[in-house]
Amino acid sequence: MKKSFQNDELRAVFGAYDVNIKALEALCDVTVRTTPTGVEISGRNTELAELLLDKLAAAVRRGETVDADTVRRYFDILSDDPNGVENVTARPVCVNARGQNIYAKTVGQRRFVDAVNGNLLTFAIGPAGTGKTYLAVAMAAAAVKRGAVDRIILTRPAIEAGEKLGFLPGDLQMKVDPYLRPLYDALGDMFGGDYQKLIERGTVEVAPLAYMRGRTLSHAFIILDEAQNTTPEQMKMFLTRFGEGSRAIVTGDVTQMDLRGEPSGLIDAQNVLSDVDGIAFVRLSDRDVVRHGLVMRIVKAYDKYSEERSQRRNDARTNGKTE
Numbered sequence: 001m002k003k004s005f006q007n008d009e010l011r012a013v014f015g016a017y018d019v020n021i022k023a024l025e026a027l028c029d030v031t032v033r034t035t036p037t038g039v040e041i042s043g044r045n046t047e048l049a050e051l052l053l054d055k056l057a058a059a060v061r062r063g064e065t066v067d068a069d070t071v072r073r074y075f076d077i078l079s080d081d082p083n084g085v086e087n088v089t090a091r092p093v094c095v096n097a098r099g100q101n102i103y104a105k106t107v108g109q110r111r112f113v114d115a116v117n118g119n120l121l122t123f124a125i126g127p128a129g130t131g132k133t134y135l136a137v138a139m140a141a142a143a144v145k146r147g148a149v150d151r152i153i154l155t156r157p158a159i160e161a162g163e164k165l166g167f168l169p170g171d172l173q174m175k176v177d178p179y180l181r182p183l184y185d186a187l188g189d190m191f192g193g194d195y196q197k198l199i200e201r202g203t204v205e206v207a208p209l210a211y212m213r214g215r216t217l218s219h220a221f222i223i224l225d226e227a228q229n230t231t232p233e234q235m236k237m238f239l240t241r242f243g244e245g246s247r248a249i250v251t252g253d254v255t256q257m258d259l260r261g262e263p264s265g266l267i268d269a270q271n272v273l274s275d276v277d278g279i280a281f282v283r284l285s286d287r288d289v290v291r292h293g294l295v296m297r298i299v300k301a302y303d304k305y306s307e308e309r310s311q312r313r314n315d316a317r318t319n320g321k322t323e
Contacts, residue, residue: 010039012060013053015067023068024052027075051078055085062089063100069290073106076287080107094138094145097192102138108288109135115280116249121242123227123269124251126284127303132251133225137186139249140221144203149245150219151203154183155238157229158208180206183225209234218243227252227266228259235265255302 014021021032030043032053041049055074056066064070077084088110092101104110109131116122116139124132140152183206187195191204198204209230224230224238227250242248252266273279286300 009057009060010034012066013056019068020056020066020071023071024049024056024075027071028052048075048078051082058085059089062103064103070105073290077107093135094142094190096138096189097194104135105131105290106284106288108282108284109290112282112284113139115282116247119278119280120246121239121248121250121279123266123273123279123281124249124284125254125266125270125281126288127253127255127286129289130284131288131290132253132284133182133223134186134189136223136225136249136251137183137190140223141187141190143221143247149221149247151205151221152198153217153220153222154180154187154204154206154225155209155212155223156180156183156225157227157234158210180208183223209238212238212241215241216243217241217246219245222246222248224248224250225252227269228254228257228264230265231259231262232265232268235269239269255306 024030025032025043028043028045028049030041030046030049032039032041032049034040039053041053043049052071052074055078056071059066059070059074074085077088081087084107088105088107089103090110092103093113094102096102104113108126112122112124112132112135115124116136124136126132137152137154140149140154143149144152184195187198187204187206191198195204199206209224220243222241227235229252230238238250239248250266250269254264254267257264270281274281286303
């Protein structure tokens with residue numbers, strides 16, 4: 001089976017030292033080699049490999065960077081649905097500060113974007129590396145740029161993940177800034193250096209969750225990040241800040257809670273709000289991890305360990321013992 005590509009396209013698809021094509025060969029159990037007239041594919045899953053090459057070339061033409069993790073994500077999508085890549089990348093989420101289109105990268109991310117577009121309040125729950133915070137900020141930036149909302153409000157609970165706030169230098173704002181850094185990073189990617197001016201003008205507000213109490217947040221795109229570290233009372237307080245013309249996203253990872261013996265407001269919200277109109281819950285998995293492939297393997301390893309530990313506990317209880 002042969003395919004033809006432009007030279008620049010071919011180099012981008014193959015990657016440095018052919019790292020992308022080696023990943024494709026391993027996934028599809030094929031051999032890919034270049035010929036004077038294009039690319040020749042032989043082996044077990046040649047049709048899937050050909051389709052994957054086509055989709056990777058289309059990604060290059062869209063201006064996306066293709067790497068081995070892109071190959072893995074596209075392989076997962078195409079293995080389930082030959083039209084899946086088009087569905088995922090149907091339309092850009094936002095244009096970043098460099099003029100590049102930001103697209104959903106997985107089926108789960110596409111569900112997340114569609115849920116936000118169709119609901120006033122969306123919960124995105126999933127492991128680290130699934131792009132929850134980044135996509136949320138991208139959608140908020142897009143809403144401000146098209147005039148759908150007047151401002152963006154980004155907040156996180158300032159829970160101490162093993163460190164003590166009191167030992168950090170500076171005033172309260174300086175102490176909580178490290179907890180808000182991922183939000184600043186995403187803002188910088190969407191708005192460039194201008195995001196500092198947006199903060200000064202009040203178009204963007206980044207603050208710890210405690211600062212939300214007593215307010216009504218109208219005509220705003222509101223994001224609560226790391227919501228697994230809220231208590232039920234804090235979650236209720238945040239959700240009841242919702243004002244006219246606003247849209248909200250709540251993100252969190254229930255496997256990374258830093259609460260000390262208290263119930264999580266995110267878990268509580270799933271039980272309380274699952275049947276409320278206008279609210280969507282999107283659950284992301286290790287298949288939606290878009291960071292380095294190692295992150296996906298780490299998430300899978302922890303999930304496997306957790307399942308095995310739960311099974312051992314169940315077996316111990318069945319046998320009248322404790323672990």
